[in-house]
Amino acid sequence: MSINKESKKNLINEFAKNDKDTGSTSIQIAVISERIKNLTEHFKTHNKDNHSKRGLVALVNKRKKLLNYLSKKNNSEYLELIKKLNIRG
DSSP states (O other): OOOOHHHHHHHHHHHOSSTTOOSOHHHHHHHHHHHHHHHHHHHHHOTTOHHHHHHHHHHHHHHHHHHHHHHHHOHHHHHHHHHHHTOOO
16 A cells, blocks of 8 residues: 555656755655555455545645645646646546
């Protein structure tokens, strides 16, 4: 359900703006999107896991807030990110 260190490190390397960037908005959104993807796969076999569904809703809301922030702060980066992650249609 959570992501392992290697996949998180790969996401950080892919979306980082420089070598020391580990917590920018785009990285946070990418990591949360990966966790959401893993949770949705989990629910295909465990559809009555309501405790994890609550966590999924919290992750989706957190990603939505970060996406709204990024769209207001840097709209071109926002558009590039949603295209790269294939979210929001």
